[in-house]
Every structure is written in structure tokens, then in C-alpha cells.
Amino acid sequence: MIKTLPIISLILLLAVAAPAPPGAAVKKPADQVRVTVIQTTDIHGRLAAWDYYRGAPADLGLVRVAAHVRAARQDNPHLLLIDNGDSIQGSPLAYYYAEVKSDEPNPVIQAMNAMNYDAMTVGNHEFNFGLDVLQRCRREARFPFLSANTYRTDRPDQPFFEPYIVRQYGPVRIGVLGLTTRNIPNWETPANYEGLEFRETLQEAVRWVKILRDQERVDAIIVNTHEGYEADLETGQPNGSGYENAAWAILQQVPGVDVLLTGHAHENIPPRLVNGVLTAQGHRWAEHLVHIDLVFRKQGKRWTLAEKTGRNVPMKGPEDPAVAALVEPAHAATLRWLDETIGTAEDDLSAEGVYVRDNPLLDLVHTVMRVHTGAQMSMAAYLPGRPLTIRRGDIKVRDIYALYVYENTTVTLGLSGKDVAAALEHAAGVYDQAEWDPGQQLLRLGQAPNFRIYNFDTLSGADYAIDPTRPAGERLRYLYYQNRPIDPAAEFTVAVSNYQAVGGGHYDMFRRGRRIAFDSTDIRTLIIQHIRRKGRLAPECDHNWHLAVPVELRLASRRTTAPASDSR
Template sequence: MNNHLEIVVLETSDIHGNIFPLNYGSNQTEQVGLAKIASLIKREREEHEHVLLIDNGDLIQGTPLAYHAIKMASERPNPLIQAANELQYDAAVFGNHEFNYGTNVLEHIIEQANFPWLSANLLDEKTGEPYFGKPYMIQTVGGVKVGILGLTTSYIPNWEEPAHITGIQFADPVETAKQWVTHLREREGADLLIVSYHGGFERDPETGEPTEMLTGENKGYELCMEVEGIDVLLTGHQHRQLAGTKINGVLIVQPGHMGQTLGKVTLQLEDRNGRWAVVQKTSELLSVNGVEPDESILKLASTYEEATQEWLDTPIGHIEGDMVIRDAVQTRLQDNPLVEFINRVQMEVTKVTISNTAIFSNQSPGLPENVTMRDIVANYIYPNTLKVLRISGQDMKDALERSAAYFKQYDGGTIEVSPSFLEPKPQHYNYDMWEGIDYIINISKPVGERIVQLEHAGKPVDMSGEYDVVMNNYRAGGGGDYLMYQNKPVVQEVPTDVSELLANYFLEHKTVTATCNHNWKVIHD
């Protein structure tokens, strides 16, 4: 008998509905998607005898294809699950976005899967038992008993519509893991223990120092430090690319999002007097760049893709007025109907009176008279969600000064963008425009002194007052050097992509009137 064994664990996470290597806004090829990942999976299976494949959550939501499949073709098998079945996944874990369509839709999707969905800390409020039935699984691989425990971020009630999660208790993942890891080791006799946690790290994996507000949303570090007996921690949710690091001896990996990379863990085990022990473990990320997509996965999803493309080009609403962008720089110099529309949708969804947003790219075309879903995703190109932060008047002014730094100081010639927003890459998405306040930016003044008027409800903004402001999740986390937002109270989160919110607004209202109240402008002396 061979007393050495190699096991390879492959992880996908935060696929977010991406099967085809495609940007749906431009219809151009992109280095993403499950079809490309499939080619890597098949290659790994050819090269290694013992391979486990686990999805770590946020599989079924995020692209027009995924949205169309659930909203308009729900009578057919879900294409993401069909692809996962074809790839013979061993297990999946629930991500937060699995709940975006409610538990009825989710349970229907679970029934279609040929693999178990694991979650130990999603409990039935009435019984205290795992809500979806299976907290873990035991898989025997080459004689090794592998325990796989599923955990999901317990922060979901802070984002999700209450009706979508009725009856579910979101227990603490660390305390839950302590209970089940002991059970798997002592009762089930697991030789190898893998935790797949749809969550990330609130602390630096190397130093343990907090890297974000310690809300409990991302407890990966605590799982490694406080739970004895974990060999490998598969993570996700934050869309980070992490590999090659151990925390307290626990190997971690996180494979980004959209199918950009495949997480790979290689474990060497040795038989020691009848019990297998891990003697070496490494993790890495396999990129899909340049990888040919797997034809069987493309073929399996082709009819869904054709229907999605047709739907993308079908008008979903009508605009009375003009929301076309003809000059992106000019659009950032004074209030305009497109930005006002996006801000007003954000305000209506969250029921707050102040909002900010950006035009993400100079290629953003604006919205034509007859709006299609493709027009929406061509303008709102990022899979952002919304957060409402409670900030001070001083925070608001500081944020506006940060945006005002987008322009070079005016010297009498052409208005130009500051090099700091162009290098090393264009960052037009870091210039925000606001609704619900009145303000003037004077670009003749030095950076940091450009907000020459700032009012709310007809009165000067109180620098020590508190204001609830809706913005995208990237900005709310301080992205783009908006450090004034970091660690501010989160009043509300909306987990649905903004592009979906905009589309839903057109579907509900049919006709939208372009308005512009000219609440802000850029001037120069």
C-alpha cells in the first residue's frame, strides 16, 4: 500500500453569473467566465488523480445572462447549475447573492444541482437546525476521509430584503465552526478538514491588524486563529486574489471574481499508523488569461445566451428628453440629466435625500431615447451595489474636495483633468457628482480649497451635523482615496447590482423624463 497521497482542491468563488468570456456592455471578449475556468478544471483533472472541486458562493447572480435566466426563463434549468453539474462539482456553499431572488427561487435552483449545498451557520429559526439541511459532507478520496464544512457570512441581514431570508437565522461562523470542526474530527474521523467560507478577511492575513471596520462581515482571520483543526480555508466575497499564505498554520486562498482565476490547493498526505496526516500544503491561483473556453460549456449555455442577447437589445423603457453623453468632460462640469437620473434612482431605492455617483468611463455613451438593457450595462459597467453611510458635514465637504481635485488648477486655457486621475491608469470613476445638495467647485483655487458653496435644504451644510448619503459600495469602503468614508456607520445596504436597479426602474415606469435641476457646477475665475 502507498503511504503517500496527493489531493488537489480547486475553488471557484464569486463567479457572479459569468459563463461566457464576455463584457455584456460592449459585447467584447473579456478574460472571465466559467467556460474558461472549465478548461483549467479539465486540465487539472487530467494531470492529477485526486481532485475536489468546490464553489464558494455567489454563483447564480451578476450578469444579464444570470438575471434573464431567473427572471424570464425560470421554467428552464438554471444555466449556471447546468454548467456546474457538467463540471461535476463536489459541493457548493451559499454566498450572500444567492438570496437576492428569495428562498423559493433558491430552493428551486438547489433541487437542480447534482451536488450538495453546504451551510452550517444558516439555521432554521424555529428548530435551530441547518436551514438547508447539510452543514458538511465527508468525501473519501484515495482512502483519505475529507471533511468539507460550509459557512456563509452572517452579515447578510444587513443587506438583504427581509422577505428573501424569512425564517433563517444567520449564526456566527466562528462559533459554528468550532462546533462542527470538532464533530468532523472526533465523530466523523476526518483526516483532512477543509472549510469553505463565503467571507473574507477584516484583518491583514500577515499582521492581524484591522484593514476595515470590524463588523463581523469577514471573519476569515478569526476562523484561522480561533478554530482548532482546520487544514485549508477557502474564502471569497471580497473579490480579492489571495494565495500562498498561511494564518496560524491554516492555508488560505481566494480566487477573485467573475472567473478570472481558479483557486488551487495542493496537499501532500502521509499515512502514519493508519491515519492520514497533511505533511505539505500550498495554494496558488490559475489565471484564465489566454485560456480557450471549453466548448461543451459554451454549447450547454448557448440557447440561454442567444435569448439574453435578444433581450439585451429589446427596449425596456423610453426617455422623454436627452440623456446622451456627447462630451464626457463637459458632463462633469455641470449637472446633467443622466447623472441626476442615476442619483434619483439611488435615492428612491434607499429612501434617502442625498446621493452621489460617477460616470465611470469616457466611453460611457449615456442613454438613448429607447433604452435597452445593453444601454444600461454600457453605462453602469461595474457590479456595484449600494450603501447608505452616515457622515458629517465635514466628511461631505472633504469628499467634494477629493472629487474637485479631478481637475488641474485652471490657468486660463483649456480645462484639463489632473494627471493624478489619469496615471498610472484613468480614474474617471473617482469623480463623483451629487444630488440632494447644492454646491459650486471653483477650479481656479488650489486643491483642497475648491468648494466655495455647499448647501442642503437651502441652508449651509453644518460641518458637525450628520447626513445620510447613498453611494456605491466601492466608494463607501473608501475606494478612490475617499478615506473620509472609512469606518463610518453603515445605515443601509442594497445588495442588488445598480444596473439591475436602473433596469427595474425603467421596467416599472416605462417612460422616464430627463430632468436637470442644476444643483451643482464647476466654475473658474
């Protein structure tokens, strides 16, 4: 016999069995806690979804990160939001509010405050504008700046920044340790980090992870280090970047780390397990973010990290309206500044061929450096990492920002002729697998795998030639100063960037040079001032260097393919 349920019983049964309506809170097991971790890295002042170099919308920016974070918080209020550094430098907006409108609140920090960041690890580019700007941003922030390996030289037992934070999510305690690449003294002007020292990240990670485990009694540790991997994550093969990166060593040698989040190298590396540690890198410019979920389960009286999963999320979604409205005035002010006309180009200035012969666009940089410093020579690199042409007609601030993308300043060195030659030999190391194809009448060139293209310096003020078909270290065919072979023992004044002066790009010979003068005005501003004074700018190139190849290759070298660009 078929029995029918009473109507009230049937309603109760349906209420228990039916899924929760959309938006309703789902009850979690009492013995389980899920914490969401979102990390951004190397945002470099990208707030709006806009590419300042191309003057067009782009899939990037904190306005899109904010929308993802808002949705993630609605899904799980146990959310930890952290940044990996290189945040307040690297875009026209970041420069404008650090140098031009420095008396106004920093919009990058304002946006991060509005998004309720929990902490930010300090990156190397945080020091580019000097400690005054860095400290002002630190005071404006409603979240701590972290760097456990940055110490005061007058108090060697005291980190300059907070080393870590601990956050509580219900019964679960999570520690976040911040670390900064130790290589800052090899890139940065000494005055910009005066009174500070940067210790090895590996040894500091061992020390502070132990403190977090033994003293803070955390249930999980996230190391948020502003450095990349010095070895391939699949093979462990070193990649030659150990002078600035130590994330691989931390993965292998620091017990007690649950998650290692990295940055600095601008790589898009989704979360993966390496030696039991979940590790990732979230690209750059807020084009991606790292989204991780940690699941803790109770075992007796303790909470144990039972699951850790994650993904890198591209910022192709909507913008957060509140954050978009907050950053719009700063974005609009930056666009107005970039659109200022500073002079007139009488013809196109193109970077075409800049890696294989002298070039009028890079010669503009050389001219400004030599005129400003009075140096006999200058060494400079083409920095955009992509083809660039300043078109005939009005020259805008944005054109020069696209040409010189870093906040470098000039340093005048006294260098021996021998060291000038050594610098050119080092620069010639960019070329790899140079082959002459007689059938195609083409000299084929590759880029050496461990040579970053923005470190390929050329020299102005002397004449020279490079033969890329010869072995590395033997490629400089001649070097003449005022129509005579350069005297190896004589001293010459050479203008370089502050990045180069301390050995950046492995120009170790510059470290040996005599420091004659430092300048506080960045090279981009010097170029803008130079064009304003001249009013009109014609392409000028003295053709002081070329690729020295056998006679039958000379014409073909005009069609030589340049090394592939590298952008950070």
C-alpha cells in the same frame, strides 16, 4: 572480458527502466494519496468567455474553468471541486434567468451540474433575488449548498443549509465546511432572507471544525468561507472590513483547519501559508481559479496531510466543448435581450466628472427613483466603477445594465434634515489628501483608502456644496431645500436603495429613518421602463451640487481629477 546480455534480458531491462508512455497511468506509492482541490469564487453568472458590459470576448467564464477541471481530473481522479458563492447573481445572464425567464432551468446551476461540482458555499448575493429563486436553484443543483452559520429563526439549533460535506478519496477523508459573511442583514432587503439569521463565522468555525475532527474523523479540513480577510496577511494590520470579513480571525483562532479558501472581496491572492494554514482567494468572474494539491502519507494506521501546495490559475486557456455547447443557448438569449432597443439618446450621456460635480447620467438614476417613489429627495451612487458613456442614438438594454450593475430596489425613508446632512458628510469622506496646486491651477484629490467608491452617494432634490480641503466631518458647506437652509428637525422623504436603507456603505443614519415604503422592482428595470415611456432621452442635469472651494479654485475644479474607481 565483456559479457553480453541475452536479448530477452535486455528487453526486460529496458521495459523496467523506460518512462511510461504519455497518457499512461503512473503507479502511486501505496502509502501516499494525492487529492486535487479546485475552487472558484464570485463567478457572478459568468459562463461564456464573454464580457457583457463591453460586448467582447474575455479571459473568464466557467467554460474555461471546465477545461482546466477536465484536464486536472485526467491527471488525478481524486479531485474535489467547490465554489465559494455569489454564483447565481451579477451578470446579465444571471439576471435574465432569475427575473425574466425564471420559469426555465438556471443555466449557472446547469453548468455546475455538468462540471460535477461537489458543493457550493452560499454567498451574500445568492439572496438578491429572494428565497424563492435561491431555493429553486438549490433544488436544481446536484450538489449541496453549504452555510454552517445560517440558521432558521424558528429552529435556532438547525442550520438552514448543510453545514459541511465529507468526501472519501481512497482511505483519505476530507471535510469541507461552508461559511457565509454575517453582514447580509446590513445589505439585503429583509424579505429576501426572512426566517433566517447569520451568526458569527468565527464561533461557528470553531464548533463545526471540532465536529469534523471528533465525530466525522476526517484527515483534513477545508474551510470554504464566503468572506475576505479583515487584516493584511503579511502584517496582520486591520483593514477596516471586520464588519463583513473574519477570515483572518479564523486563520489565527481556529485550530484544526488545514486549508482556508475565501472569496467575497474579489481579490487575486495565490495560496500561501499563514499560521500553518494554506489560504487563498481566487479573484472573481471565473477569471482565475485556485488549484491546490494535498498529499497524504500513511503513518502507522493513520493518514496524515504531509504536503499542501497550490497556485491561482488565470483562465487564458481553451474552453471545454461540452460545457460551451451547454451554455451557448442561454448566452445567445441573453445577448438578444441586451440588444433590445428601448429608446433614443438625443446626445451623449457621459459619466465624466461624476465624482466631483453633478452629472446627467447619475441624474437619470435620481430622476427615476424620485418619480417612481414620489420622494422629495433621493440618494444614489455611480456604480459601474469605470468610465461610461451612453452614445447618441439607440439606447440598448445593455447600456442600462452597464449603468446600474446591481439588483437594488427602492426604499422610501423618512429622514430628519440632520440625518440627510450626516449622510452627505459621510459621502464626502471619499476624498483624501485634497491639495490645491496654484501653479497648475489644479485641485488634486485622492480617494480615501478604506472608502469604496460605489458608496459615494450624491443627493438630488436639494442644493449643497462640499469642500474636500476641510477636515472630514466638516466638509458640507451648505445644504438648502427649496432655497432655504434645511431644517435639521424636519422630516423629509428620501428614496434610497435597499442596500443603503439597512446601513450598507456605513450609512448608519439611514437605519434611524422611518420606513415608509418598499418596492420590489429593481432600479435597473425602473430605468428601462422610464426610457421606454419617454422614447427620447436628452441629457438633463440640475447642477444641484458642486465642490465648494475658494473663489480662485472654482474654474480649476472643472479639471479636478476624480478618485480612482473601485470595482467589486
